[in-house]
Amino acid sequence: xxxxxxxxxxxxxxxxxxxxxxxxxxxxxxxxxxxxxxxxxxxxxxxxxxxxxxxxxxxxxxxxxxxxxxxxxxxxxxxxxxxxxxxxxxxxxxxxxxxxxxxxxxxxxxxxxxxxxxxxxxxxxxxxxxxxxxxxxxxxxxxxxxxxxxxxxxxxxxxxxxxxxxxxxxxxxxxxxxxxxxxxxxxxxxxxxxxxxxxxxxxxxxxxxxxxxxxxxxxxxxxxxxxxxxxxxxxxxxxxxxxxxxxxxxxxxxxxxxxxxxxxxxxxxxxxxxxxxxxxxxxxxxxxxxxxxxxxxxxxxxxxxxxxxxxxxxxxxxxxxxxxxxxxxxxxxxxxxxxxxxxxxxxxxxxxxxxxxxxxxxxxxxxxxxxxxxxxxxxxxxxxxxxxxxxxxxxxxxxxxxxxxxxxxxxxxxxxxxxxxxxxxxxxxx
Numbered sequence: 001x002x003x004x005x006x007x008x009x010x011x012x013x014x015x016x017x018x019x020x021x022x023x024x025x026x027x028x029x030x031x032x033x034x035x036x037x038x039x040x041x042x043x044x045x046x047x048x049x050x051x052x053x054x055x056x057x058x059x060x061x062x063x064x065x066x067x068x069x070x071x072x073x074x075x076x077x078x079x080x081x082x083x084x085x086x087x088x089x090x091x092x093x094x095x096x097x098x099x100x101x102x103x104x105x106x107x108x109x110x111x112x113x114x115x116x117x118x119x120x121x122x123x124x125x126x127x128x129x130x131x132x133x134x135x136x137x138x139x140x141x142x143x144x145x146x147x148x149x150x151x152x153x154x155x156x157x158x159x160x161x162x163x164x165x166x167x168x169x170x171x172x173x174x175x176x177x178x179x180x181x182x183x184x185x186x187x188x189x190x191x192x193x194x195x196x197x198x199x200x201x202x203x204x205x206x207x208x209x210x211x212x213x214x215x216x217x218x219x220x221x222x223x224x225x226x227x228x229x230x231x232x233x234x235x236x237x238x239x240x241x242x243x244x245x246x247x248x249x250x251x252x253x254x255x256x257x258x259x260x261x262x263x264x265x266x267x268x269x270x271x272x273x274x275x276x277x278x279x280x281x282x283x284x285x286x287x288x289x290x291x292x293x294x295x296x297x298x299x300x301x302x303x304x305x306x307x308x309x310x311x312x313x314x315x316x317x318x319x320x321x322x323x324x325x326x327x328x329x330x331x332x333x334x335x336x337x338x339x340x341x342x343x344x345x346x347x348x349x350x351x352x353x354x355x356x357x358x359x360x361x362x363x364x365x366x367x368x369x370x371x372x373x374x375x376x377x378x379x380x381x382x383x384x385x386x387x388x389x390x391x392x393x394x395x396x397x398x399x400x401x402x403x404x405x406x407x408x409x410x411x412x413x414x415x416x417x418x419x420x421x422x423x424x425x426x427x428x429x430x
Contacts, residue, residue: 054383079365
């Protein structure tokens, strides 16, 4: 991980951020936002993008001042102390453990359109194993491939919308019995539906030690990828909201309808190929991020110290192997027990917003004497708290259980270091 030859620069870091943020949900979510908000279906995408700006500013700040394989956990530990740091670390591990295998299983459905001979489990295991191989060959090679895939994804998905616009006439606006007030109500109801399309930047933070000059590379890649993602999201959502009819297929598979509109029967196959690429790229970066988080947890002492070591090629091989083993087990066991992907995502999906909340709170504590930073931190905190009210009780209970375990497992040496520090570990920034 510390081998300079294998480290990645701004372009690859930006591409990896894009592929980890843009998931398979994008292929469905514009249709869902249209179903709720009608012709205003693009507005929730703009609003959530605006909500994310204060949080990304905070991530960029911490990335520039405290880059490490600990990622957002390192931000929380540095600003709020060891107990909350260990709590955040356990939340991250519990989230990766369920969330990434769930994404791999979602991608299996798309992969089977291209390779129908695979079963769902075989396809899921193939995606996770491919991610493991990408970690073995190193980020310099796999990162270059990710850059190519990110380019294909952004150009491919945007081209589907552009091609439809230039070859088809948009449907007349759907008025029905809906009033403007009803449509605006739908805009707000669509916000929680698309929230998860804007998560992922917290995962690339775990790759900081794999970057050249991370204090510069990480903030640039955060903002560059954010601009690309928001432009693509809003454009695609606008095209769907402008062109869709009330037929159900527009709501459940809008990209297929856009592609078929100007590519004919081949459109669905094109979408399936792009989707397979999208999910594979997404899981690869998520796997790499998870392995770095597990490596950092071993290095910090939350897990066995043997996990937090590098091999002769400066790669966290033990952590990557453990990550692959855990993901493989979750895929096999969940499918064998009949546990659906939706259940896995319900438990794990909202945990990142708890991490956002802790990071935002840590930021305000570090800048307790600066009014401008305090205001920014408070806006971020209020945004996240509002989001948390939209989530499920089982997911919140799962997160609470992980938090309790993390606090109980906090390494004693961290507590002793904090106790012996005459200065508070939450020293305000002047």
